[in-house]
Amino acid sequence: MYKRLEIEHSLFRDREDACNRLIDILPKEILKTKETVVLGVSEGGVYFANRIADALECRMDIVITEPIYSQVNSKLAIAMVGETEKIVMHNSLIEAFDISKDYIYSEAEHKYREVISTYIDKYRDGQVLDGLNEKFVLLVDESIETGLTMMTAIKTAISLGAKNVFIAVPIIDNMVYENLVKVCDDLFSVFKIDDYISMKYYYENLEEFSYDEIDKIMSNNKAKKEDRK
Numbered sequence: 001m002y003k004r005l006e007i008e009h010s011l012f013r014d015r016e017d018a019c020n021r022l023i024d025i026l027p028k029e030i031l032k033t034k035e036t037v038v039l040g041v042s043e044g045g046v047y048f049a050n051r052i053a054d055a056l057e058c059r060m061d062i063v064i065t066e067p068i069y070s071q072v073n074s075k076l077a078i079a080m081v082g083e084t085e086k087i088v089m090h091n092s093l094i095e096a097f098d099i100s101k102d103y104i105y106s107e108a109e110h111k112y113r114e115v116i117s118t119y120i121d122k123y124r125d126g127q128v129l130d131g132l133n134e135k136f137v138l139l140v141d142e143s144i145e146t147g148l149t150m151m152t153a154i155k156t157a158i159s160l161g162a163k164n165v166f167i168a169v170p171i172i173d174n175m176v177y178e179n180l181v182k183v184c185d186d187l188f189s190v191f192k193i194d195d196y197i198s199m200k201y202y203y204e205n206l207e208e209f210s211y212d213e214i215d216k217i218m219s220n221n222k223a224k225k226e227d228r229k
Helices: 015-025 043-056 091-096 101-124 148-159 174-180 211-228
Strands: 036-040 059-062 065-069 077-082 087-089 136-140 164-173 186-193
Touching: 015 043, 015 164, 015 186, 036 043, 043 059, 043 136, 043 164, 043 211, 059 211, 065 101, 065 148, 077 091, 077 101, 077 148, 087 101, 087 148, 101 211, 136 148, 148 164, 148 174, 164 174, 174 186
Parallel strands: 036 059, 036 136, 136 164, 164 186
Antiparallel strands: 065 077, 077 087
16 A cells, blocks of 8 residues: 655645545545544645545544644744643653743643634534544544644544544655554555655645635535534
8 A cells, every 4th residue: 555665756746636546545445424524634634634525425524733832943843732622742842942841731721722712613613523422533634744733633533532543644754654553543645755855845736725715615514514414
């Protein structure tokens, strides 16, 4: 299933190509319609989750996470908090920068109150993520660089009672794969490679996935939920 490559050119034409190829390798006999929930784990992950949920004819939603940045480097994520207020920390970075755990907990509370709760209001009318108890949960992203966001999503799904947690991603670094496959039930990827560079490097054309597009998908998702009721 997986390929180790010396990358000399783009692996995917665009996001649609990557999504189609990812759908092709998913175990559809396991991920059955009424037993599976597909969750997007990032902005671009929402596109993939929506397409995969349509292919599997199952429920789609988004798991909301927010990074906590270092005090000395505003672009360096040292931890991540999810919408169940579960926190995943990058311990080696925290130790290297001698960052207080009190700072992380304080920032997590702030991020939840000021950012995550806003998105919960926007996408689910104030309702936290639910309906995962005893379900197969498929966590989907467009790429995984460090695994911090995905680890937070795994922790969230497990805390909400997921029976099995799977990951689907078009491309992943080998080292990150080895870490994540130990804490989920399986990980499906079109390519896993050594020395991951950046997501855009592996696409011929990768346009930004806008918040307007996410809003449209989540609005349609709300309508589907109402229809099921």
